[in-house]
Amino acid sequence: MRFLQLIMSLLQVSDIRRQEGNFQLQGISFTQEKFEKIAIAGASGSGKSTLLRIIGGLIQQDEGQVLFEGEKIKGPNDKLIPGHPGIAYLSQHFELRNNYRMEELLGYANRLPDEEAATLYEICRISHLLKRKNDQLSGGEKQRIALARLLVTSPRLLLLDEPFSNLDLIHRGILKQVIEDLGEKLKITCLLVSHDPTDMLPWADRLFIIHNGRFIQEGRPEQVYLQPVNEYAAGLFGTYNLTDPVLAGKKAVDAKRLFTRPEQFKIVSGGQLTLEATVRQVYFYGNYFEIAAEAKGQTIMVRAGRGNFAKGDTIWLSLSGEGWYL
Numbered sequence: 001m002r003f004l005q006l007i008m009s010l011l012q013v014s015d016i017r018r019q020e021g022n023f024q025l026q027g028i029s030f031t032q033e034k035f036e037k038i039a040i041a042g043a044s045g046s047g048k049s050t051l052l053r054i055i056g057g058l059i060q061q062d063e064g065q066v067l068f069e070g071e072k073i074k075g076p077n078d079k080l081i082p083g084h085p086g087i088a089y090l091s092q093h094f095e096l097r098n099n100y101r102m103e104e105l106l107g108y109a110n111r112l113p114d115e116e117a118a119t120l121y122e123i124c125r126i127s128h129l130l131k132r133k134n135d136q137l138s139g140g141e142k143q144r145i146a147l148a149r150l151l152v153t154s155p156r157l158l159l160l161d162e163p164f165s166n167l168d169l170i171h172r173g174i175l176k177q178v179i180e181d182l183g184e185k186l187k188i189t190c191l192l193v194s195h196d197p198t199d200m201l202p203w204a205d206r207l208f209i210i211h212n213g214r215f216i217q218e219g220r221p222e223q224v225y226l227q228p229v230n231e232y233a234a235g236l237f238g239t240y241n242l243t244d245p246v247l248a249g250k251k252a253v254d255a256k257r258l259f260t261r262p263e264q265f266k267i268v269s270g271g272q273l274t275l276e277a278t279v280r281q282v283y284f285y286g287n288y289f290e291i292a293a294e295a296k297g298q299t300i301m302v303r304a305g306r307g308n309f310a311k312g313d314t315i316w317l318s319l320s321g322e323g324w325y326l
Protein backbone atom coordinates (compact mmCIF):
# COMPACT_ATOMS: atom_id res chain seq x y z
CA MET A 1 0.00 0.00 0.00
CA ARG A 2 2.82 2.38 0.94
CA PHE A 3 4.57 1.59 -2.35
CA LEU A 4 1.33 2.30 -4.21
CA GLN A 5 0.99 5.66 -2.50
CA LEU A 6 4.53 6.56 -3.58
CA ILE A 7 3.77 6.08 -7.27
CA MET A 8 0.19 7.32 -7.23
CA SER A 9 -0.87 10.91 -7.96
CA LEU A 10 -2.56 12.77 -5.12
CA LEU A 11 -5.58 13.41 -7.29
CA GLN A 12 -6.77 11.54 -10.37
CA VAL A 13 -9.77 12.96 -12.16
CA SER A 14 -11.08 10.74 -14.96
CA ASP A 15 -13.64 11.57 -17.60
CA ILE A 16 -15.95 13.64 -15.39
CA ARG A 17 -19.30 14.46 -16.98
CA ARG A 18 -22.28 16.29 -15.58
CA GLN A 19 -25.31 17.90 -17.15
CA GLU A 20 -26.47 21.09 -15.42
CA GLY A 21 -29.48 22.56 -17.26
CA ASN A 22 -28.16 23.45 -20.71
CA PHE A 23 -24.59 23.24 -19.51
CA GLN A 24 -22.41 20.13 -19.64
CA LEU A 25 -19.05 19.16 -18.17
CA GLN A 26 -17.76 17.13 -21.08
CA GLY A 27 -15.25 14.54 -19.94
CA ILE A 28 -12.66 16.28 -17.77
CA SER A 29 -9.50 14.31 -16.95
CA PHE A 30 -6.27 15.32 -15.22
CA THR A 31 -3.95 14.34 -12.40
CA GLN A 32 -2.36 16.44 -9.69
CA GLU A 33 0.79 15.49 -7.80
CA LYS A 34 1.37 16.25 -4.15
CA PHE A 35 2.37 19.94 -3.72
CA GLU A 36 1.83 20.67 -7.40
CA LYS A 37 0.13 24.04 -7.81
CA ILE A 38 -2.60 23.72 -10.43
CA ALA A 39 -4.85 26.54 -11.63
CA ILE A 40 -7.92 26.11 -13.81
CA ALA A 41 -8.69 29.21 -15.84
CA GLY A 42 -12.00 29.91 -17.50
CA ALA A 43 -14.56 32.60 -18.16
CA SER A 44 -17.61 32.96 -15.98
CA GLY A 45 -19.96 30.02 -16.55
CA SER A 46 -17.29 27.75 -18.08
CA GLY A 47 -17.83 25.11 -15.37
CA LYS A 48 -15.03 25.80 -12.89
CA SER A 49 -17.11 25.71 -9.69
CA THR A 50 -19.08 22.67 -10.84
CA LEU A 51 -15.86 20.76 -11.46
CA LEU A 52 -14.31 21.80 -8.14
CA ARG A 53 -17.42 20.79 -6.21
CA ILE A 54 -17.44 17.38 -7.88
CA ILE A 55 -13.78 16.90 -6.93
CA GLY A 56 -14.64 17.82 -3.34
CA GLY A 57 -17.50 15.29 -3.30
CA LEU A 58 -20.07 18.05 -2.79
CA ILE A 59 -22.09 17.37 -5.92
CA GLN A 60 -22.52 14.19 -7.89
CA GLN A 61 -21.07 13.63 -11.34
CA ASP A 62 -23.14 11.76 -13.94
CA GLU A 63 -20.10 9.84 -15.15
CA GLY A 64 -16.39 9.46 -14.40
CA GLN A 65 -14.54 9.22 -11.14
CA VAL A 66 -12.29 11.16 -8.78
CA LEU A 67 -9.54 9.32 -6.89
CA PHE A 68 -7.92 11.09 -3.95
CA GLU A 69 -4.87 9.33 -2.50
CA GLY A 70 -6.08 6.31 -4.48
CA GLU A 71 -9.50 6.31 -2.85
CA LYS A 72 -12.70 6.98 -4.77
CA ILE A 73 -14.46 10.21 -3.75
CA LYS A 74 -18.10 9.53 -3.03
CA GLY A 75 -20.68 12.12 -4.03
CA PRO A 76 -23.86 13.00 -2.09
CA ASN A 77 -25.73 10.06 -3.70
CA ASP A 78 -23.42 7.59 -1.97
CA LYS A 79 -22.69 9.39 1.27
CA LEU A 80 -24.88 10.95 3.95
CA ILE A 81 -22.59 13.88 4.76
CA PRO A 82 -21.07 15.20 1.54
CA GLY A 83 -17.36 15.90 1.27
CA HIS A 84 -14.11 14.16 2.14
CA PRO A 85 -12.19 14.87 5.37
CA GLY A 86 -8.90 15.21 3.47
CA ILE A 87 -10.27 17.80 1.04
CA ALA A 88 -11.35 21.33 1.90
CA TYR A 89 -13.38 23.52 -0.45
CA LEU A 90 -13.29 27.29 -0.01
CA SER A 91 -16.42 28.48 -1.75
CA GLN A 92 -16.95 31.90 -3.30
CA HIS A 93 -20.04 32.09 -1.11
CA PHE A 94 -18.72 31.08 2.29
CA GLU A 95 -20.70 32.06 5.38
CA LEU A 96 -19.56 32.59 8.94
CA ARG A 97 -22.09 32.07 11.68
CA ASN A 98 -23.21 35.20 13.51
CA ASN A 99 -22.93 35.83 17.24
CA TYR A 100 -19.77 33.79 17.77
CA ARG A 101 -16.31 35.06 18.46
CA MET A 102 -13.93 33.86 15.77
CA GLU A 103 -11.91 31.88 18.33
CA GLU A 104 -15.08 29.92 19.20
CA LEU A 105 -15.91 29.24 15.55
CA LEU A 106 -12.39 28.07 14.89
CA GLY A 107 -12.24 26.13 18.16
CA TYR A 108 -15.27 23.99 17.23
CA ALA A 109 -13.66 22.96 13.95
CA ASN A 110 -10.07 22.64 15.22
CA ARG A 111 -8.33 19.26 15.19
CA LEU A 112 -4.83 20.61 15.69
CA PRO A 113 -2.82 20.95 18.89
CA ASP A 114 -2.98 24.54 20.27
CA GLU A 115 0.51 25.44 19.15
CA GLU A 116 -0.07 24.33 15.56
CA ALA A 117 -3.41 26.14 15.44
CA ALA A 118 -1.69 29.32 16.65
CA THR A 119 0.91 28.99 13.87
CA LEU A 120 -1.87 28.52 11.35
CA TYR A 121 -3.65 31.67 12.58
CA GLU A 122 -0.36 33.53 12.14
CA ILE A 123 0.00 32.20 8.60
CA CYS A 124 -3.58 33.23 7.81
CA ARG A 125 -2.96 36.67 9.36
CA ILE A 126 -5.94 36.35 11.69
CA SER A 127 -4.35 36.12 15.17
CA HIS A 128 -5.46 39.70 15.91
CA LEU A 129 -9.07 38.95 14.87
CA LEU A 130 -9.85 36.02 17.15
CA LYS A 131 -11.83 37.97 19.76
CA ARG A 132 -14.05 39.62 17.15
CA LYS A 133 -17.48 38.62 15.90
CA ASN A 134 -18.62 38.30 12.30
CA ASP A 135 -19.99 41.85 12.05
CA GLN A 136 -16.65 43.31 13.19
CA LEU A 137 -14.72 41.93 10.20
CA SER A 138 -14.09 43.17 6.67
CA GLY A 139 -14.74 40.92 3.66
CA GLY A 140 -11.05 40.10 3.29
CA GLU A 141 -10.73 39.26 6.98
CA LYS A 142 -13.81 37.02 6.82
CA GLN A 143 -12.29 35.25 3.85
CA ARG A 144 -9.12 34.45 5.80
CA ILE A 145 -11.15 33.24 8.81
CA ALA A 146 -13.17 30.97 6.50
CA LEU A 147 -9.90 29.64 5.09
CA ALA A 148 -8.43 29.09 8.57
CA ARG A 149 -11.60 27.27 9.62
CA LEU A 150 -11.04 24.82 6.79
CA LEU A 151 -7.35 24.46 7.49
CA VAL A 152 -7.75 23.57 11.17
CA THR A 153 -9.38 20.34 9.97
CA SER A 154 -5.96 19.35 8.51
CA PRO A 155 -6.91 18.84 4.86
CA ARG A 156 -4.30 17.50 2.41
CA LEU A 157 -5.92 19.15 -0.60
CA LEU A 158 -7.39 22.64 -0.64
CA LEU A 159 -9.81 23.61 -3.42
CA LEU A 160 -9.95 27.37 -3.88
CA ASP A 161 -12.90 28.76 -5.84
CA GLU A 162 -12.09 32.30 -7.03
CA PRO A 163 -10.58 33.14 -3.65
CA PHE A 164 -9.57 36.68 -4.62
CA SER A 165 -12.65 37.76 -6.54
CA ASN A 166 -14.22 40.07 -3.95
CA LEU A 167 -11.03 41.47 -2.46
CA ASP A 168 -9.30 44.81 -2.91
CA LEU A 169 -5.63 44.87 -3.90
CA ILE A 170 -4.38 45.02 -0.32
CA HIS A 171 -6.41 42.03 0.88
CA ARG A 172 -5.60 40.18 -2.34
CA GLY A 173 -1.92 40.63 -1.63
CA ILE A 174 -2.29 39.31 1.92
CA LEU A 175 -4.32 36.29 0.82
CA LYS A 176 -1.84 35.50 -1.97
CA GLN A 177 0.95 35.43 0.56
CA VAL A 178 -1.19 33.20 2.81
CA ILE A 179 -1.79 30.75 -0.04
CA GLU A 180 1.89 30.75 -0.94
CA ASP A 181 2.73 29.93 2.70
CA LEU A 182 0.19 27.09 2.84
CA GLY A 183 2.18 24.97 0.44
CA GLU A 184 5.56 25.76 1.94
CA LYS A 185 4.81 25.82 5.66
CA LEU A 186 1.74 23.61 6.05
CA LYS A 187 2.39 21.15 3.20
CA ILE A 188 -1.08 21.50 1.75
CA THR A 189 -1.62 21.02 -1.98
CA CYS A 190 -3.82 23.65 -3.63
CA LEU A 191 -6.06 23.54 -6.69
CA LEU A 192 -7.33 26.97 -7.65
CA VAL A 193 -9.92 28.12 -10.17
CA SER A 194 -10.11 31.68 -11.40
CA HIS A 195 -10.76 33.92 -14.36
CA ASP A 196 -8.04 36.41 -13.36
CA PRO A 197 -4.56 36.03 -14.92
CA THR A 198 -2.80 37.78 -12.05
CA ASP A 199 -4.08 35.10 -9.64
CA MET A 200 -2.73 32.25 -11.70
CA LEU A 201 0.26 33.14 -13.87
CA PRO A 202 2.77 33.86 -11.09
CA TRP A 203 1.53 31.05 -8.84
CA ALA A 204 0.71 27.94 -10.83
CA ASP A 205 3.08 25.16 -11.85
CA ARG A 206 0.54 24.00 -14.41
CA LEU A 207 -2.54 25.63 -15.94
CA PHE A 208 -5.64 24.16 -17.52
CA ILE A 209 -8.06 26.20 -19.59
CA ILE A 210 -11.73 25.28 -19.45
CA HIS A 211 -14.25 26.44 -22.05
CA ASN A 212 -17.88 25.34 -22.22
CA GLY A 213 -17.23 22.49 -19.79
CA ARG A 214 -14.21 21.09 -21.63
CA PHE A 215 -10.43 21.43 -21.08
CA ILE A 216 -9.03 23.02 -24.21
CA GLN A 217 -5.41 23.59 -23.18
CA GLU A 218 -2.86 22.52 -20.61
CA GLY A 219 0.64 23.83 -20.00
CA ARG A 220 3.06 25.87 -17.98
CA PRO A 221 1.88 29.47 -17.43
CA GLU A 222 4.42 31.00 -19.86
CA GLN A 223 3.45 28.49 -22.51
CA VAL A 224 -0.28 29.08 -22.18
CA TYR A 225 0.26 32.85 -22.10
CA LEU A 226 2.45 33.00 -25.21
CA GLN A 227 1.06 30.06 -27.19
CA PRO A 228 -2.72 29.97 -26.67
CA VAL A 229 -4.73 27.44 -28.65
CA ASN A 230 -7.36 29.97 -29.68
CA GLU A 231 -8.65 33.49 -29.08
CA TYR A 232 -10.64 32.47 -26.00
CA ALA A 233 -7.48 31.15 -24.33
CA ALA A 234 -5.56 34.23 -25.47
CA GLY A 235 -8.14 36.63 -24.08
CA LEU A 236 -8.20 35.04 -20.62
CA PHE A 237 -4.67 36.25 -19.94
CA GLY A 238 -4.87 39.85 -21.12
CA THR A 239 -4.40 42.06 -24.14
CA TYR A 240 -3.21 40.44 -27.37
CA ASN A 241 -2.80 41.21 -31.06
CA LEU A 242 -3.85 39.09 -34.01
CA THR A 243 -2.40 40.61 -37.14
CA ASP A 244 -1.37 39.78 -40.64
CA PRO A 245 2.07 38.13 -40.20
CA VAL A 246 3.45 40.01 -43.20
CA LEU A 247 2.78 43.26 -41.38
CA ALA A 248 5.39 42.39 -38.75
CA GLY A 249 7.92 41.10 -41.28
CA LYS A 250 6.92 37.44 -40.88
CA LYS A 251 6.04 34.96 -43.59
CA ALA A 252 2.39 34.25 -44.24
CA VAL A 253 1.47 30.80 -42.82
CA ASP A 254 -1.62 29.07 -44.25
CA ALA A 255 -3.89 32.08 -43.81
CA LYS A 256 -3.08 32.12 -40.09
CA ARG A 257 -2.73 35.30 -38.11
CA LEU A 258 0.26 36.28 -36.00
CA PHE A 259 -0.48 36.25 -32.29
CA THR A 260 1.51 38.64 -30.10
CA ARG A 261 1.35 40.14 -26.64
CA PRO A 262 1.88 43.91 -26.32
CA GLU A 263 5.22 43.52 -24.50
CA GLN A 264 6.68 41.52 -27.39
CA PHE A 265 6.92 44.77 -29.35
CA LYS A 266 9.59 47.35 -28.63
CA ILE A 267 9.40 50.97 -29.69
CA VAL A 268 12.68 51.70 -31.47
CA SER A 269 14.17 54.61 -33.37
CA GLY A 270 13.68 53.09 -36.81
CA GLY A 271 15.98 50.82 -38.80
CA GLN A 272 15.65 47.61 -40.77
CA LEU A 273 12.90 45.11 -39.95
CA THR A 274 10.88 47.69 -38.08
CA LEU A 275 7.26 48.51 -38.58
CA GLU A 276 6.18 52.11 -39.00
CA ALA A 277 3.01 52.90 -37.06
CA THR A 278 0.93 55.85 -35.92
CA VAL A 279 -0.08 56.36 -32.29
CA ARG A 280 -3.87 56.36 -31.96
CA GLN A 281 -4.29 56.20 -28.17
CA VAL A 282 -2.18 56.01 -25.00
CA TYR A 283 -3.48 54.16 -21.90
CA PHE A 284 -1.91 54.54 -18.46
CA TYR A 285 -1.85 51.45 -16.20
CA GLY A 286 0.31 52.66 -13.31
CA ASN A 287 3.61 50.89 -13.86
CA TYR A 288 3.33 50.74 -17.66
CA PHE A 289 1.54 52.28 -20.64
CA GLU A 290 -0.28 50.59 -23.48
CA ILE A 291 -0.21 52.28 -26.82
CA ALA A 292 -2.72 51.55 -29.54
CA ALA A 293 -0.80 52.05 -32.76
CA GLU A 294 -2.02 51.70 -36.31
CA ALA A 295 0.05 50.18 -39.08
CA LYS A 296 -1.29 49.52 -42.58
CA GLY A 297 -4.87 49.70 -41.36
CA GLN A 298 -4.37 47.30 -38.44
CA THR A 299 -4.26 48.14 -34.76
CA ILE A 300 -1.39 46.85 -32.66
CA MET A 301 -1.29 47.18 -28.87
CA VAL A 302 2.21 47.84 -27.61
CA ARG A 303 3.44 47.99 -24.03
CA ALA A 304 5.74 50.87 -23.16
CA GLY A 305 7.55 52.06 -20.05
CA ARG A 306 6.94 55.69 -20.89
CA GLY A 307 3.84 57.48 -22.09
CA ASN A 308 5.16 60.64 -23.68
CA PHE A 309 3.58 59.93 -27.02
CA ALA A 310 0.83 61.97 -28.58
CA LYS A 311 -1.96 60.90 -30.88
CA GLY A 312 -0.67 61.08 -34.45
CA ASP A 313 3.03 60.49 -33.54
CA THR A 314 4.95 58.15 -35.80
CA ILE A 315 6.72 55.29 -34.02
CA TRP A 316 8.72 52.27 -35.17
CA LEU A 317 8.07 48.85 -33.72
CA SER A 318 10.35 45.88 -33.53
CA LEU A 319 9.03 42.43 -32.70
CA SER A 320 11.07 40.02 -30.63
CA GLY A 321 10.91 36.25 -31.13
CA GLU A 322 9.43 34.06 -33.81
CA GLY A 323 5.81 34.67 -32.86
CA TRP A 324 2.90 32.31 -32.60
CA TYR A 325 0.25 31.68 -35.23
CA LEU A 326 -3.49 31.22 -34.73
Ligand SMILES: Nc1ncnc2c1ncn2[C@@H]1O[C@H](COP(=O)(O)OP(=O)(O)OP(=O)(O)O)[C@@H](O)[C@H]1O
Binds near residue numbers: 021023049050162
Ligand atom coordinates in the same frame (compact mmCIF):
# COMPACT_ATOMS: atom_id res chain seq x y z
N1 LIG B 1 -28.15 24.09 -10.61
C1 LIG B 1 -28.00 24.50 -11.85
N2 LIG B 1 -29.00 24.45 -12.75
C2 LIG B 1 -28.82 24.83 -14.03
N3 LIG B 1 -27.67 25.32 -14.51
C3 LIG B 1 -26.64 25.43 -13.67
C4 LIG B 1 -26.73 25.04 -12.29
N4 LIG B 1 -25.54 25.25 -11.71
C5 LIG B 1 -24.73 25.76 -12.67
N5 LIG B 1 -25.38 25.87 -13.83
C6 LIG B 1 -24.81 26.36 -15.09
O1 LIG B 1 -23.64 25.64 -15.34
C7 LIG B 1 -22.64 26.46 -15.93
C8 LIG B 1 -21.34 26.35 -15.16
O2 LIG B 1 -21.50 26.92 -13.87
P1 LIG B 1 -20.25 27.09 -12.89
O3 LIG B 1 -20.74 27.75 -11.65
O4 LIG B 1 -19.56 25.79 -12.77
O5 LIG B 1 -19.32 28.07 -13.72
P2 LIG B 1 -18.03 28.90 -13.27
O6 LIG B 1 -17.05 28.71 -14.36
O7 LIG B 1 -17.62 28.51 -11.91
O8 LIG B 1 -18.57 30.38 -13.29
P3 LIG B 1 -18.32 31.59 -12.26
O9 LIG B 1 -16.87 31.96 -12.43
O10 LIG B 1 -19.26 32.65 -12.76
O11 LIG B 1 -18.65 31.08 -10.90
C9 LIG B 1 -23.23 27.87 -15.94
O12 LIG B 1 -23.65 28.13 -17.25
C10 LIG B 1 -24.39 27.81 -14.99
O13 LIG B 1 -25.40 28.68 -15.42
